Amino acid sequence: MTAQLTATDPNMRLLIIEDDRESADYLVKAFREVGYVADLASDGEEGLALADSGDYDVLVIDRMLPKRDGLSLIGMLRDKGNRTPALILSALGQVDDRIKGLRAGGDDYLPKPYAFAELLARVEVLSRRHGGPAEETTYRVGDLELDRLSHRVARGKDELTLQPREFRLLEYLMKHAGQVVTRTMLLENVWDYHFDPQTNVIDVHISRLRSKIDKGFERPLLHTIRGAGYMIRDGIR
Amino acid sequence: MTAFGKLIRTTAFRLTLVYLFLFALFAASLLGYFAWNTRRLITEQITSTVNAETGEISDIYGRRGLRGLVFTIENRALRPGANLYLVTTPTGQAVAGNVGSLAPGVMASSGWQETEYRRLDDQDNTDHRALVKVTELTSGFRLLIGRDLEERRRLFGIVAQAAQWSVLIVVVLGLGGGVFVARRVLRRIDAMTGTTQRIMAGDLSGRLPVGRSGDELDRLAGNLNAMLERIEALMIGLKEVSDNIAHDLKTPLTRLRNRAEEALAKSSNEAEYRSALERTIEESDGLIRTFNALLMIARAESGQARDNMDDFDAADVANGIHELYEPLAEDDGMTLHVKTAPAPLHGNRELISQALANLVENAIKYGRPTATAQLLGVDAVIGDQGKKEILIEARRDGDKVLLSVTDHGPGIPEADRGHAVERFVRLEASRTLPGSGLGLSLASAVATLHGGDLTLGDANPGLRATLALPARAATSDRVAAQTLDVPQKVA
Numbered sequence: 001m002t003a004q005l006t007a008t009d010p011n012m013r014l015l016i017i018e019d020d021r022e023s024a025d026y027l028v029k030a031f032r033e034v035g036y037v038a039d040l041a042s043d044g045e046e047g048l049a050l051a052d053s054g055d056y057d058v059l060v061i062d063r064m065l066p067k068r069d070g071l072s073l074i075g076m077l078r079d080k081g082n083r084t085p086a087l088i089l090s091a092l093g094q095v096d097d098r099i100k101g102l103r104a105g106g107d108d109y110l111p112k113p114y115a116f117a118e119l120l121a122r123v124e125v126l127s128r129r130h131g132g133p134a135e136e137t138t139y140r141v142g143d144l145e146l147d148r149l150s151h152r153v154a155r156g157k158d159e160l161t162l163q164p165r166e167f168r169l170l171e172y173l174m175k176h177a178g179q180v181v182t183r184t185m186l187l188e189n190v191w192d193y194h195f196d197p198q199t200n201v202i203d204v205h206i207s208r209l210r211s212k213i214d215k216g217f218e219r220p221l222l223h224t225i226r227g228a229g230y231m232i233r234d235g236i237r
Numbered sequence: 238m239t240a241f242g243k244l245i246r247t248t249a250f251r252l253t254l255v256y257l258f259l260f261a262l263f264a265a266s267l268l269g270y271f272a273w274n275t276r277r278l279i280t281e282q283i284t285s286t287v288n289a290e291t292g293e294i295s296d297i298y299g300r301r302g303l304r305g306l307v308f309t310i311e312n313r314a315l316r317p318g319a320n321l322y323l324v325t326t327p328t329g330q331a332v333a334g335n336v337g338s339l340a341p342g343v344m345a346s347s348g349w350q351e352t353e354y355r356r357l358d359d360q361d362n363t364d365h366r367a368l369v370k371v372t373e374l375t376s377g378f379r380l381l382i383g384r385d386l387e388e389r390r391r392l393f394g395i396v397a398q399a400a401q402w403s404v405l406i407v408v409v410l411g412l413g414g415g416v417f418v419a420r421r422v423l424r425r426i427d428a429m430t431g432t433t434q435r436i437m438a439g440d441l442s443g444r445l446p447v448g449r450s451g452d453e454l455d456r457l458a459g460n461l462n463a464m465l466e467r468i469e470a471l472m473i474g475l476k477e478v479s480d481n482i483a484h485d486l487k488t489p490l491t492r493l494r495n496r497a498e499e500a501l502a503k504s505s506n507e508a509e510y511r512s513a514l515e516r517t518i519e520e521s522d523g524l525i526r527t528f529n530a531l532l533m534i535a536r537a538e539s540g541q542a543r544d545n546m547d548d549f550d551a552a553d554v555a556n557g558i559h560e561l562y563e564p565l566a567e568d569d570g571m572t573l574h575v576k577t578a579p580a581p582l583h584g585n586r587e588l589i590s591q592a593l594a595n596l597v598e599n600a601i602k603y604g605r606p607t608a609t610a611q612l613l614g615v616d617a618v619i620g621d622q623g624k625k626e627i628l629i630e631a632r633r634d635g636d637k638v639l640l641s642v643t644d645h646g647p648g649i650p651e652a653d654r655g656h657a658v659e660r661f662v663r664l665e666a667s668r669t670l671p672g673s674g675l676g677l678s679l680a681s682a683v684a685t686l687h688g689g690d691l692t693l694g695d696a697n698p699g700l701r702a703t704l705a706l707p708a709r710a711a712t713s714d715r716v717a718a719q720t721l722d723v724p725q726k727v728a
Contacts, residue, residue, distance in 0.1 A: 099545060113525055115518075165560055191561055195533075195591040196526055197598065204564040227515075 012127050013037040015054060017047030017073070018062040018089070027060065030116050031123075044068025048076055056084055057127040060119070063090035063101065071104040078105040085126040089114070098194060117228035121180040139174035142221055142234035144213060146174050155213060165190070166209050173222070173232040182229035206230055249422045253415025260411065261404045268400035275392055280368065283384040284349070287370050290320065291382050298374050306380075307333040320384050321354065321367055327377030336381065344379050347371050351386070366390070425454055429461075441469045482531065486524065493520045530675040537588060537682035548709060549586050551638045552577035555631035558593045566601050571625040573597070580631045580638040581709040584687045589640070589706070592683040592691075593629070595676035596642040596702045600627045604644025604699060637689070638708045645699035680704060 014031055018024040019042050031038035039054065041047035044065040051059055051073070059077075063070040074086050088106040090097060098109040108122050139146045143156045151167060153160040162170065169190050173181060183202040187193050206222070214220045223231050244250060298306040310322045314335035323334035325344050337357040343350060348371065353364040369383025429445050436443045444465060445458040500513030559575035566573035582589070604627055628643045680702070681691040689706035 111529075113521075115522075191557070193557075193561070193590060193594075194587055195594065196529060197561075197594060201561055201565050204568050205561075208564050227518075 011037075012057045012124075013039075013055065014058050014060060014123065015039050015041065015047070015051055015056045016060045017041045017044070017051070017065060017070070018060070019043060019065050020062070027116075027119075031120075034120060044070070044073050048073050051077055051084065052080065052082060058123050059084055059086040060123065061086055061088055061106075063088055063092065063097075071101060071106075074105040087119075087122055087126060089119075115227075117180070117225075118182045118184065121182045121185060121229060124179050125176050125181070125185070139171070139177065141174055141177045141232050142219065144174070144221055144232075146170060153213075155217060160212055162209075162212060165205070166212065169205060169209055170213065170232075173230065176232075178231065178233045180225050180228045180231050185229070244416065244419050244423060247419040247423050247426075250415050250419035253411060253418065257408060257411035257415065261407050264403045264407055265400055268396055268403065272393055272396040272400075275396065276389060279389045279392065283368050283386075284370075287320070287368075287382050287384060291370055291372050291380065294380060294382070295372065295374060298378075298380075303332075303378070306374075306378075310334055320382055321356075321369060323381040325379045325381075327379075332378075334381070339381075343369065344371060344381060347373055347379075352383075354383075422454070429458060436465065441465070441472060478531075486527065489520055489524050489527075493517055493524075496520070527675065530679055533588075533591075534675065534679050534682045537679070537686045545585050545587070546583055547586065548581065548583050551580035551582045551589070551631045551640055551706070554586065554590050554593060555629050555640060558590060558597055559629050561594070562597045562601065566597075566627060569601055569605070571601060571605065571627055573601075573627050573629065575629045576632075577630070578632040580633040580640075582638050582687075582706060583709045584706065585683075588683045588686070589704070592680035592704060593640055593642070595680050596704070597627065597629060599676050599702070600642050600644040600646070600700070604646030633708055636708050638706045639703055640706070641701055641703040643696045643699060643701040645696065648695060648698055648700040649693055651695070677702070 014036055016024060016027050016031070016038055018027065018040070021042070024040055024042065028038045028040050039050060039056075041050045044067045046067075047059075047061065047065065048068060059074075061070040061073060065073070068076075070088055070090075074088070077084065077086070085107045086105070087108045087110060088101040089110055089112055090101065091112045098111075101109045107126055110119060110122060137148050139148070144153075145155075146153050146167075148171065153162050153167065153170065169186065172186065172190050184196070186202050186205075187197070206224075210220075210222045214222055219234070221232055221234060223233065225231050294306065294309060297309050301308075306324060310324055310333040313319055314322050314333075319335060321334070321336050323336040323339070323344070324332050326332055329344060335357050337355040339354050340352045343352045349368070350371070351366060351368050354367050354369075355362075355364060366386045367383045368386055369381050372380045372382075374380050425446075425448075432443050432445050444462045447458045447462065448455045496513055496516055500510060504510045504513060555575055555577050559573055563573045605625065626645060628641075630639070630641045630643070632639055677691070677693075684691045684704050684706060687706045689704060692703050692705065694701040694703065
């Protein structure tokens with residue numbers, strides 16, 4: 001399935017700090033297949049040294065590492081003024097562990113086991129945030145336009161009426177236009193829930209949004225990425 | 238350790254020793270004070286008698302001269318139990334009195350002094366002690382009047398002896414009492430220790446003996462028993478859970494394995510492999526969800542999630558969940574309503590949201606009137622006659638906040654309601670629908686974590702699941718009210 005995923009940020013350099021040989025090799029291989037540069041460190045000290053010296057776009061850090069644990073590693077980096085976005089991988093998937101991870105200076109948190117598509121989507125969003133353009137007041141994808149200040153949405157000449165939550169959903173999708181956004185990412189960032197609903201709630205919200213922005217237009221903008229999530233973009237790359 | 242060694246190591250015995258020491262000290266100082274006071278009293282008595290007599294005799298000397306003095310002294314000295322008298326000439330020769338000998342130099346100095354003396358009529362040759370007062374009369378004669386101190390010494394002796402005895406009695410009784418108390422306590426502690434050792438060895442049904450006196454040891458034993466009961470219940474729960482985990486996780490795992498095996502053996506082209514792999518991933522995602530839910534329940538039940546608690550309004554949670562699930566319900570042909578009133582809470586917002594979400598998911602899944610008819614095998618089509626409505630409600634009721642979800646589906650028979658909250662329980666009627674069977678258990682665990690409970694009631698027809706949680710205390714209400722005032726003033 002990873003073969004379907006493609007790089008949205010071709011020159012991205014990643015550092016993976018993970019002590020379990022097999023999952024580390026899997027991650028490095030998977031990221032390289034997508035087209036990214038991925039380096040590997042297998043303990044906390046080596047990870048700290050590499051992260052500090054190398055110029056990486058995103059760090060993927062296992063929470064429990066030999067020699068220096070993931071949280072203290074991030075803390076050290078932040079103390080030195082290194083702001084490289086860090087995603088924490090952890091077998092402890094609970095809400096308070098996530099909060100601890102983010103407080104320690106992590107930028108995102110993903111509990112194990114995870115789907116690679118989910119990790120990839122999050123890493124890409126993090127990386128864009130790192131070097132990306134400043135927050136704009138107007139987002140444009142194709143002929144779809146969203147004004148963040150006046151809360152107006154228009155496609156072509158048609159003004160669209162969105163519910164507040166639909167607006168925020170579209171805003172998040174358009175902020176990450178051209179990137180895969182997973183269901184959990186939407187639930188976390190648009191609704192601020194961190195639990196895993198057993199049903200397809202997000203899909204229903206997306207299909208409502210889709211019926212408002214895509215219905216009756218020739219070119220669909222909101223795409224479903226199989227096995228991963230959704231993406232808003234103009235045309236096929 | 239010997240029995241005696243054990244005995245003297247007990248707290249009761251050590252305390253006894255401390256008390257013993259304190260009481261002995263107390264008795265001794267009490268008697269000491271008594272003795273000292275008695276002595277002072279006797280001395281005072283002697284002093285005043287002697288003073289009076291000195292005055293009287295000086296008077297007689299003044300009026301009747303030496304002759305009168307000698308006569309009076311001789312007269313008084315002969316009385317039984319007489320005081321000590323001695324009159325000396327200016328050259329130091331005795332002229333009258335009953336004192337045979339004195340310590341040297343006594344007559345030379347005036348005033349009060351204690352001295353050794355011997356009476357004239359004394360048979361034995363021992364010295365006695367006396368308190369005497371020497372006065373110089375006119376013309377150089379000196380007068381000594383005093384009193385033997387034997388009485389004072391004897392009294393002091395009696396008190397001293399009493400002190401010895403009482404200390405001895407205190408020590409003997411105290412030690413005896415200490416041993417008695419210590420043995421009593423030790424016996425009961427030994428009984429407890431024996432029971433706890435049996436319990437540690439694995440027999441969780443053992444209970445500590447509780448006496449009828451209601452003393453501190455009984456209360457301790459009672460509390461320990463309550464704790465044991467809780468542990469036993471948890472252990473039984475754990476066993477049930479592990480049995481259920483074994484069943485409910487092994488079943489999908491077996492399915493997973495079988496599919497992989499089948500694909501390996503039979504698939505001939507890429508499409509078949511692909512679909513087998515996709516199903517495998519789906520199945521493992523389901524497993525992960527079940528696992529996460531189990532962990533979440535375990536954490537909520539063990540109270541670990543108490544860290545992330547803050548103040549919020551349950552009405553916001555209800556509105557948020559309504560907003561999230563409303564489209565889903567509509568897609569399933571139902572209507573999701575919400576009715577809220579301010580309901581201040583202190584708790585873990587995330588967990589309470591999830592608990593409510595689970596209740597709503599259940600209502601959407603099982604609260605469909607038509608689904609009932611199909612599941613129960615009823616031929617009659619209830620169809621559009623049934624109300625396809627689900628109501629989320631948040632309100633405050635006294636010191637409770639009630640978060641409820643009401644559907645108009647088949648409901649849960651009263652007999653099954655307690656059972657339905659248990660982990661992995663999926664009532665017969667719902668076996669055919671997907672789900673982990675953990676939703677209600679999680680909601681219940683979250684309620685317990687917040688000191689509330691989850692009740693399942695009848696909505697005639699349908700199910701009303703209610704989370705009753707303790708409302709936030711009134712003080713923080715006022716703070717909230719004050720902060721609410723601010724924008725009003727601005728407006």
